[in-house]
Amino acid sequence: MKITVLTLFPEMIEPFFTSSIMKRAVEKGIVEYEIVNFRDYSSGAYNKVDDLPYGGGAGMILMPEPLEKAILDKRGEKSRVIYPSPSGPLYTQQKAEELSREEDLLFICGHYEGLDARIIEKYVDDEISIGDYVLTSGETSTIVIIDALFRLIKGVISEESLEDESFSSSLLEYNQYTRPQRYCNTFVPSVLLSGNHAEICSWRDYNRIAKTMRSRPDMLSRASLSLGMRRKLIKVIEEFGIEDL
Numbered sequence: 001m002k003i004t005v006l007t008l009f010p011e012m013i014e015p016f017f018t019s020s021i022m023k024r025a026v027e028k029g030i031v032e033y034e035i036v037n038f039r040d041y042s043s044g045a046y047n048k049v050d051d052l053p054y055g056g057g058a059g060m061i062l063m064p065e066p067l068e069k070a071i072l073d074k075r076g077e078k079s080r081v082i083y084p085s086p087s088g089p090l091y092t093q094q095k096a097e098e099l100s101r102e103e104d105l106l107f108i109c110g111h112y113e114g115l116d117a118r119i120i121e122k123y124v125d126d127e128i129s130i131g132d133y134v135l136t137s138g139e140t141s142t143i144v145i146i147d148a149l150f151r152l153i154k155g156v157i158s159e160e161s162l163e164d165e166s167f168s169s170s171l172l173e174y175n176q177y178t179r180p181q182r183y184c185n186t187f188v189p190s191v192l193l194s195g196n197h198a199e200i201c202s203w204r205d206y207n208r209i210a211k212t213m214r215s216r217p218d219m220l221s222r223a224s225l226s227l228g229m230r231r232k233l234i235k236v237i238e239e240f241g242i243e244d245l
Contacts, residue, residue, distance in 0.1 A: 016147070050062050090129050100152035129141075
């Protein structure tokens with residue numbers, strides 16, 4: 001995958017691509033990236049990229065000309081142009097999976113009061129919101145979107161690790177434990193020490209359902225559960241009761 005980021009602050013984006021799992025993906029050639037300062041495409045002595053909004057109002061708007069020049073210069077034939085914005089639909093694991101199958105993604109990092117609407121209408125394929133709140137920069141939300149999708153690209157993370165993650169099947173991930181067995185007078189569940197793989201899998205399924213029921217019951221309404229998992233859900237409800245959860 002090729003990822004291009006148009007930004008006014010490259011120093012905010014660069015560390016993400018040169019650290020941790022993303023760094024390894026780049027070194028393996030799984031991901032290629034380019035960070036572009038679209039101020040370089042502005043004209044005039046001060047490389048101005050923003051101006052006052054027509055009709056009045058607070059803040060500044062990113063001017064269309066520098067962004068259009070940058071988009072036309074860096075957009076490929078297969079580029080999918082993404083603009084992180086509070087106006088877009090909420091980002092989901094399903095959207096991340098969809099984007100992870102693309103060959104070329106181009107992100108526009110907004111600032112101030114946003115972009116001139118003509119750029120969005122003409123070039124943007126997806127507006128995506130990472131939540132119902134407002135951030136000071138599009139760099140933060142761009143990193144969140146990329147972080148969720150790049151790890152789904154084949155070869156970045158083992159498929160086994162991805163299968164059990166939260167949201168992979170509309171359920172939260174089961175609780176995880178490591179050494180020591182006793183910590184602050186609490187113990188690792190004995191079933192995880194038993195070596196019985198079938199019982200461990202059953203416990204993890206049960207724990208996922210109970211955890212989801214307790215913390216994110218809304219997810220269960222859209223979960224596609226097998227007959228065995230539906231039986232565990234009934235068991236959770238019977239044992240704890242909705243009020244206790």
